[in-house]
Amino acid sequence: MEDKIKGRTGNLGNKETMSFNIKRLLDSKRMNPHQFADTMGFKYTTVMNWIKANSYPRIDKIELMARYFGVDKSDLVEEYNPIKEKQSTTKQILDNIFNKLEKPRQDKVVAYAKSELDEQNKVVEIADYQIEKEYPYYDDAVSAGTGQYIGTSQRETITLPVDFDADYVVPVYGDSMEPEYHDGDYIFIESTVNLNDGEIGVFEYYGDTYVKQLILEDDHACLHSFNEKYKDMKVDADSDFRILGRVVGRYSE
Incomplete structure (x- = not known):
């Protein structure tokens, strides 16, 4: 059916994961597949086959795309989980700082964290704000x-x-x-x-x-x-x- 103007991921396989990640990164740059193909020197039909999960790019193409988007290769080949990624990064930072502190200072951090948790539990819950x-x-x-x-x-x-x-x-x-x-x-x-x-x-x-x-x-x-x-x-x-x-x-x- 033709698109007249009037009134949808999980890791199903490597090609599907790659397809999702390419589309996600293109959206972040507000690029369409045609512009991306021209910028990278790729054939447009090749890019569309990646996006449609009909084929999988070679490792050299993955490396080129990762450099262009400023991400690790894993951000293209592995299933994207923004919540897990953010939580993992935050925990690593906290663990790294905490482990470098001397014992008395660690105790102060724990006491402060408990105090913050108590204050948080006193806050009346309200509905999350959503743009409308x-x-x-x-x-x-x-x-x-x-x-x-x-x-x-x-x-x-x-x-x-x-x-x-x-x-x-x-x-x-x-x-x-x-x-x-x-x-x-x-x-x-x-x-x-x-x-x-x-x-x-x-x-x-x-x-x-x-x-x-x-x-x-x-x-x-x-x-x-x-x-x-x-x-x-x-x-x-x-x-x-x-x-x-x-x-x-x-x-x-």
């Missing part, structure tokens, strides 16, 4: 075949627990942008008519609205789908085509 932000939300304009622009459809409001600098939100329908964007995801759009090569945007193309990657060629452009099942949509001077905005974020429920 309202966004303009367009739903009906993204149905297939409507030919409506998002900006002229009925505007609603949606509240989501994420904070993006976006002008409006629309949902994704279809699988043509998997594995990056899934059916039912909310995408956050910055209104603009100017996009660079490789950026993800929302486009009006012959009356329908799509989320695609913009690829600029010498004499034309293409609307590219990450899912290899779908062919590129060619755009030239004669095309009924309009850029509606840039995708600046994604949220999955």
Whole structure:
């Protein structure tokens, strides 16, 4: 099903773990696979095969990626556990400092820690604070075949627990942008008519609205789908085509 714009890890194996970690690190740099492939000098199809868990990179490629992301190789090949990682690092620091102290000073640390624990137990528990932000939300304009622009459809409001600098939100329908964007995801759009090569945007193309990657060629452009099942949509001077905005974020429920 084509992605018209309208209204998901465990360690299952080395390839799946690698796939998850590459996507996680790309998200941290706000890069898409096409930009990453260009930066690293890798073939785009090779990068997509890693992301889709169809293949596993050689050790030299893993080392290159680790250096680029500024992480250890284990951060790519092992299952990611941020809570365990943070707890382990904190405990190591505390143990290292405590073991270097003389006995009287260790006793003071223990006494202080007990005092802090007592104070903590006196604190009345309150609900964790969670970000809630309202966004303009367009739903009906993204149905297939409507030919409506998002900006002229009925505007609603949606509240989501994420904070993006976006002008409006629309949902994704279809699988043509998997594995990056899934059916039912909310995408956050910055209104603009100017996009660079490789950026993800929302486009009006012959009356329908799509989320695609913009690829600029010498004499034309293409609307590219990450899912290899779908062919590129060619755009030239004669095309009924309009850029509606840039995708600046994604949220999955």
